[in-house]
Amino acid sequence: MAHPDGLDFLVNRSDWKQHRFDEAEAPEIREGQVLFRVDRFAFTANNITYAVVGDMIGYWRFFPAPAGWGRLPVMGYADVVESRHADVAVGTRCFGFYPMSRYLVIRPGSVEESGIVDAAAHREGIAPTYNTYSPTEGDALHQPEHEDALMLMRGLFMTSFLADDFIGDRGFGEQAVVISSASSKTSIALGHCVSTGGRARAVGLTSARNEGFVRSLGCYDEVRTYDEVGDLDASGPVVFADMAGNPAVRRAVHEHFGSQLKHSCSIGGTHWEATQSGDDEGLPGPNPEFFFAPAQIQKRSAEWGPKELQRRIADAWSGFRSFSESWLEVRREAGRAAVARVYDDTLAGRTEPRHGHVLSLWEPGA
Ligand SMILES: NC(=O)c1ccc[n+]([C@@H]2O[C@H](COP(=O)([O-])OP(=O)(O)OC[C@H]3O[C@@H](n4cnc5c(N)ncnc54)[C@H](OP(=O)(O)O)[C@@H]3O)[C@@H](O)[C@H]2O)c1
Structure with missing residues (x-):
């Protein structure tokens, strides 16, 4: 036909x-x-x-x-x-x-x-x-009444769940996870995982335009705009989770935290025009590392078994999906x-x- x-x-x-x-x-x-x-x-x-x-x-x-x-x-x-x-x-x-x-x-x-x-x-x-x-x-995750949320955020949430798990698993001892493009759905999911996990504070970095929205979410312990990076507390160890991929923001974070920056995790590139505008020449602190979610899936599947991994993701997804109803x-x-x-x-x-x-x-x- x-x-x-x-x-x-x-x-x-x-x-x-x-x-x-x-x-x-x-x-x-x-x-x-x-x-x-x-x-x-x-x-x-x-x-x-x-x-x-x-x-x-x-x-x-x-x-x-x-x-x-x-x-x-x-x-x-x-x-x-x-x-x-x-x-x-x-x-x-x-x-x-x-x-x-x-x-x-x-x-x-x-x-x-x-x-x-x-x-x-x-x-x-x-x-x-x-x-x-x-x-x-x-x-197991399908609920007909939540198909829109599943389409919009299931993949993004899975990445953030695994990134949070990876950061905790590597034992960086961070007191805060600083997350760029804090208004993006992937970052909101990461902020939610970090702040509900209780291991570290979730700090969101965003543009002035989206600051009000990010503050209203409640999944970040602290919110700053990109030009306020210098105001963040740099007295303890932090991890940077970079969703923006903006070289200028990355440099500001690396320079401000210096040796307190224990890991720099490249996850996204929302500021796609800026990503092409600079480089990491002479960047202080650790080299940014691309986060590869499948590697964490493989590691946890071997340690926990695929069923247990799926169960944990499903549990966490259900909490995040309920939270998403508020925004x-x-x-x-x-x-x-x-x-x-x-x-x-x-x-x-x-x-x-x-x-x-x-x-x-x-x-x-x-
Ligand atoms: N590595 C992986 O496996 C993986 C998996 C999932 C997602 N990600 C990445 O995570 C990022 C977020 O994705 P999402 O779908 O969650 O995004 P989204 O919800 O659509 O994010 C929108 C936000 O991104 C920023 N933004 C978007 N377009 C922009 C532009 N042209 N110029 C400047 N800022 C812009 C703004 O945030 P601010 O104003 O707060 O900066 C905007 O509020 C993407 O880069 C995505 O590829 C990676």
């Missing part, structure tokens, strides 16, 4: 400010393939980072696109509308990485209750967790204009941090 109503949002891989929509026909699926109808997906600054590091980490390889253009991966839910795979039933709803499109074709390799892995040739070599679609039926405003929108606007606003850093954008390319009646 042909689906002539395909639609893809494409980003120019060498100039992320340029984008276009291509009307596409979802290919007729072949033996062994499955067709997803992408229902809804979340869009945050994290997806912009996928474009920034797309060539380095391979995010542009997730989904085929015309030469020079890319389809950004987004977390969302989709339903199987056609299947030529014996083990995947029409109607299966899955959480996973989808393109900003109406349809996605996959070629399932392994099919289990807990996950369907896309074994399409272009996804070879990409980490299995990125290629896995989780059927809602076999997903997160989900904004659901559909259609080309909405998708393009949210993309442009997120790229330019114009979105309100309390908003969680959930999008669809299916307009009512389309």
Whole structure:
């Protein structure tokens, strides 16, 4: 059966400010393939980072696109509308990485209750967790009424849970964890993990524009703007969790804390234009280290067992999701204009941090 109503949002891989929509026909699926109808997906600054590091980490390889253009991966839910795979039933709803499109074709390799892995040739070599679609039926975290929060924050929360666990596990003896881009959802999750864990104080660094919002959250013990780094207490050991990736902010933190900075953890790059504007030449303190969440998953899976790790993440997620009800405003929108606007606003850093954008390319009646 042909689906002539395909639609893809494409980003120019060498100039992320340029984008276009291509009307596409979802290919007729072949033996062994499955067709997803992408229902809804979340869009945050994290997806912009996928474009920034797309060539380095391979995010542009997730989904085929015309030469020079890319389809950004987004977390969302989709339903199987056609299947030529014996083990995947029409109607299966899955959480996973989808393109900003109406349809996605996959070629399932392994099919289990807990996950369907896309074994399409272009996804070879990409980490299995990125290629896995989780059927809602076999997903312990799935709650139909909380799908929006799951799309928006499940992946981000998991990173922050693991980063907090990594910092505690390494025994830096920190009295505070200083977190940049404190208004981002990933940082809010980390602030929440640190402040509820009780091991250290959570200190948020943010822009003047977002200071009021960050203060209102209650998940940070202290909040400062980027130009107030010099006011922070530097008398005890600290760890820096860098979500902004801004060389000037990183330098200010390293210079202020000097030898009290026990670890500098690079997690994100929300200030993507600034990331290209400086370097770490002569940076005092420890060398910034990229945080690699899969390594912490592997370590804890070996020590605790995968089930216990999942149980701890599920417990912590449930506390964080409840907390998010006090600040997160989900904004659901559909259609080309909405998708393009949210993309442009997120790229330019114009979105309100309390908003969680959930999008669809299916307009009512389309
Ligand atoms: N390494 C990993 O495994 C991993 C996993 C998950 C997320 N992350 C990273 O964590 C970061 C946060 O992602 P998120 O989805 O949580 O973000 P988000 O909630 O959409 O964050 C929005 C905030 O980011 C800052 N920002 C966004 N765009 C900006 C721009 N163009 N210029 C300046 N500031 C901008 C602003 O914070 P301030 O005003 O407070 O600076 C803004 O309030 C991303 O870089 C993401 O890639 C990394």
